[in-house]
Amino acid sequence: MKFPLTTQLVEEARRFGLRSACHDCFYWSAARSECWHGWPDEGQRRWPLDVADGATEAAFCKEFELR
Numbered sequence: 001m002k003f004p005l006t007t008q009l010v011e012e013a014r015r016f017g018l019r020s021a022c023h024d025c026f027y028w029s030a031a032r033s034e035c036w037h038g039w040p041d042e043g044q045r046r047w048p049l050d051v052a053d054g055a056t057e058a059a060f061c062k063e064f065e066l067r
């Protein structure tokens, strides 16, 4: 799912310690550097969220499972 990447989202993600990136997910294989389910992970790999790089969207995976 994609959401607008706003400064409010970035600030709240920082303040509340939001973790939603692949490297925080149970289904991420660090050894293989890919998702165990084979999902595309562009956007989801990127962390921390930041608007400084000109990005306008954030991606959140529906299958994310916090490890």
Ligand code: SF4
Residues within 6 Å of the ligand: 020, 021, 022, 025, 026, 027, 028, 029, 034, 035, 036, 037, 039, 040, 041, 044, 061, 062, 063, 064, 065
């Ligand atoms: S399930 Fe989603 S969040 Fe988890 S590793 Fe795969 S793509 Fe990333």
